Amino acid sequence: MNAPEPLAVEVRNVVKRFAGNTALDDVELAVPTGQVHAVIGPNGAGKSTLFGVIAGEHRPDRGSVHVAGRDVTSMSAHRRVKAGVARAFQVARVFSEMTVEENVTAAVVAAHDTSRVFWSGRGLRRARQPVADALEQMGLADLRERQARALSQGDRKRLEIAMALVLEPKLLLLDEPTAGMSPEETAATVELVRELWTRTGLTVLLTEHDMQVVFGLAQQLTVLNRGHVLCTGDPGVVRERDDVKEIYLGASA
Amino acid sequence: MTRRGLAGLAVLAVLVVVWPQVIGSGQLFFWDTAAIAVLFATSVNLLFGSGGIPSFGQAAFYGVGAYTVAKVAGHAWPVPAALVLAVLVGGVVAFATSLITWRTTGLAFAMLTLAIAQALYTLVEKVNWLGGYNGLPGISAPSLWGVNFFNQANLWYLNAVWVALGLLAFWRIRRSPFGHTLNAIRQDPQRAAFLGVNVRAYRAVAFTLAGCGAGLAGGLFAYTNQIVSPASLYWTESATPIIMLLLGGMTYFWGPAVGAVLLSALLNYLDQVTTSYLFYIGILLLAVLLLLPQGVLSIPAVAQGLLHRNRDGPGGGGRRRRHTLAMGLAAEPGDPAPAPLVPEPTDRASTP
Numbered sequence: 001m002n003a004p005e006p007l008a009v010e011v012r013n014v015v016k017r018f019a020g021n022t023a024l025d026d027v028e029l030a031v032p033t034g035q036v037h038a039v040i041g042p043n044g045a046g047k048s049t050l051f052g053v054i055a056g057e058h059r060p061d062r063g064s065v066h067v068a069g070r071d072v073t074s075m076s077a078h079r080r081v082k083a084g085v086a087r088a089f090q091v092a093r094v095f096s097e098m099t100v101e102e103n104v105t106a107a108v109v110a111a112h113d114t115s116r117v118f119w120s121g122r123g124l125r126r127a128r129q130p131v132a133d134a135l136e137q138m139g140l141a142d143l144r145e146r147q148a149r150a151l152s153q154g155d156r157k158r159l160e161i162a163m164a165l166v167l168e169p170k171l172l173l174l175d176e177p178t179a180g181m182s183p184e185e186t187a188a189t190v191e192l193v194r195e196l197w198t199r200t201g202l203t204v205l206l207t208e209h210d211m212q213v214v215f216g217l218a219q220q221l222t223v224l225n226r227g228h229v230l231c232t233g234d235p236g237v238v239r240e241r242d243d244v245k246e247i248y249l250g251a252s253a
Numbered sequence: 254m255t256r257r258g259l260a261g262l263a264v265l266a267v268l269v270v271v272w273p274q275v276i277g278s279g280q281l282f283f284w285d286t287a288a289i290a291v292l293f294a295t296s297v298n299l300l301f302g303s304g305g306i307p308s309f310g311q312a313a314f315y316g317v318g319a320y321t322v323a324k325v326a327g328h329a330w331p332v333p334a335a336l337v338l339a340v341l342v343g344g345v346v347a348f349a350t351s352l353i354t355w356r357t358t359g360l361a362f363a364m365l366t367l368a369i370a371q372a373l374y375t376l377v378e379k380v381n382w383l384g385g386y387n388g389l390p391g392i393s394a395p396s397l398w399g400v401n402f403f404n405q406a407n408l409w410y411l412n413a414v415w416v417a418l419g420l421l422a423f424w425r426i427r428r429s430p431f432g433h434t435l436n437a438i439r440q441d442p443q444r445a446a447f448l449g450v451n452v453r454a455y456r457a458v459a460f461t462l463a464g465c466g467a468g469l470a471g472g473l474f475a476y477t478n479q480i481v482s483p484a485s486l487y488w489t490e491s492a493t494p495i496i497m498l499l500l501g502g503m504t505y506f507w508g509p510a511v512g513a514v515l516l517s518a519l520l521n522y523l524d525q526v527t528t529s530y531l532f533y534i535g536i537l538l539l540a541v542l543l544l545l546p547q548g549v550l551s552i553p554a555v556a557q558g559l560l561h562r563n564r565d566g567p568g569g570g571g572r573r574r575r576h577t578l579a580m581g582l583a584a585e586p587g588d589p590a591p592a593p594l595v596p597e598p599t600d601r602a603s604t605p
Contacts, residue, residue: 081449109430118431
């Protein structure tokens with residue numbers, strides 16, 4: 001590419017209010033392509049709202065959101081997926097009455113744009129190989145026929161990431177990817193995201209409470225506090241800042 | 254399709270062919286209407302069973318299909334052309350309805366479809382061109398390739414062929430990527446949207462396809478009944494296929510069909526022995542909903558579950574999906590119920 005790499009995601013001056021409460025106040029965020037970027041902050045800092053604004057769940061009251069150079073502010077959630085945004089939810093959301101395999105199939109036919117085909121079953125057959133590959137990649141092959149509702153929280157989250165990945169996103173949003181996981185599952189997930197990133201160079205934006213996960217993965221950090229961006233920078237630098245220490249220590253003290 | 258499935262279909266085909274000889278032509282009218290109900294209920298189940306789309310106004314498209322055939326039969330349109338037109342008109346009216354209801358879901362959607370259907374009912378009742386309150390009498394299917402449809406057996410075969418075509422179409426839809434996606438939308442519409450699925454558009458397409466099926470069923474009813482009246486658009490006509498699919502089990506493709514035959518037979522019988530047949534239908538529906546929430550087709554799974562003391566409860570057997578009518582009527586879930594921290598045992602794991 002000769003043009004300068006566009007930012008994978010850029011949030012400009014975003015304001016979002018809920019019933020008078022300002023959840024996001026003039027938030028700016030810029031994540032270069034290929035970066036693993038974490039948004040941290042105490043409860044109620046606006047992390048999930050920021051994710052919702054990027055994914056298309058919430059429309060900002062002011063400001064704009066750009067993905068890979070495209071203004072997606074007015075796009076609905078499903079069109080943003082086509083623009084390259086995929087997400088996993090804080091509490092993993094999968095189709096609970098479907099098997100693991102059927103869940104990924106739903107994602108694959110949506111990604112292939114065959115999901116609208118009602119007159120032929122070919123799209124489902126053509127999805128088989130990509131589905132098998134995705135399950136293999138995420139270590140879910142053994143659980144293929146398991147009902148999604150019978151999965152552990154950790155497996156459910158991995159299934160959700162598998163569904164996000166088959167959409168071939170430019171930007172992957174992971175909202176607390178290790179929440180509710182055992183230490184082993186957490187370690188495995190960190191390893192998985194790292195491996196994924198090394199292999200695909202995917203841009204990942206994540207929120208996380210677990211600071212070990214954050215420092216193990218993120219190349220850059222943005223600290224949110226009460227809807228404001230406190231600072232953005234390298235993990236090592238951010239960690240040593242007095243104001244960051246204060247909101248974290250203040251919150252836990 | 255499995256070998257057992259194919260064998261079952263072959264038996265069914267043979268039964269359909271010999272049925273006029275078995276049953277005698279006097280009883281064929283009842284079986285004609287039952288076959289039409291099979292198609293109508295199956296079309297409605299694309300909405301309830303697959304999409305979780307609770308429409309209470311499907312009679313509108315059924316009635317519109319019936320009136321379409323009634324009008325063109327007067328001009329001696331050949332049967333296939335008239336029925337294809339009924340499919341198209343049913344689909345177009347359903348599509349228009351889906352545009353009106355575009356932004357609504359759940360109970361609001363159900364009430365809107367009911368209101369639209371009732372409005373059409375009133376309109377049809379008032380329009381002289383459609384025969385007003387009395388409807389349009391004297392409908393008959395013109396002979397096709399030398400086959401005369403005044404013959405009761407031939408009319409039965411006509412119905413059987415078109416009902417089979419309709420069922421084939423809905424089978425195809427259910428087993429298509431679209432059907433799979435519709436299943437996903439039913440379980441979590443917002444999640445589906447975050448896969449890049451335009452949920453409203455998919456619901457509109459499903460609604461249109463179901464309208465096409467209802468239009469075909471209505472068209473067949475016009476030929477069979479020989480008279481169509483506004484009653485075909487009345488709300489009770491929308492409720493009947495819903496009762497049928499609840500009775501048979503809406504998670505199964507053949508559930509609505511089984512429910513349609515059962516309810517038709519039951520109504521036919523009760524009508525002869527009592528005037529308060531609705532009371533008995535009500536009791537039956539209550540019993541099925543409470544004891545067999547997945548319909549009569551879930552009996553084998555339930556029995557197996559009881560035998561194995563399956564803790565998953567009735568209807569949880571095998572890979573069968575569980576959902577009930579209430580799910581479709583609930584408003585769009587903002588957030589799903591939190592996932593259990595302790596995983597539920599799978600059916601297989603709890604089976605010794």
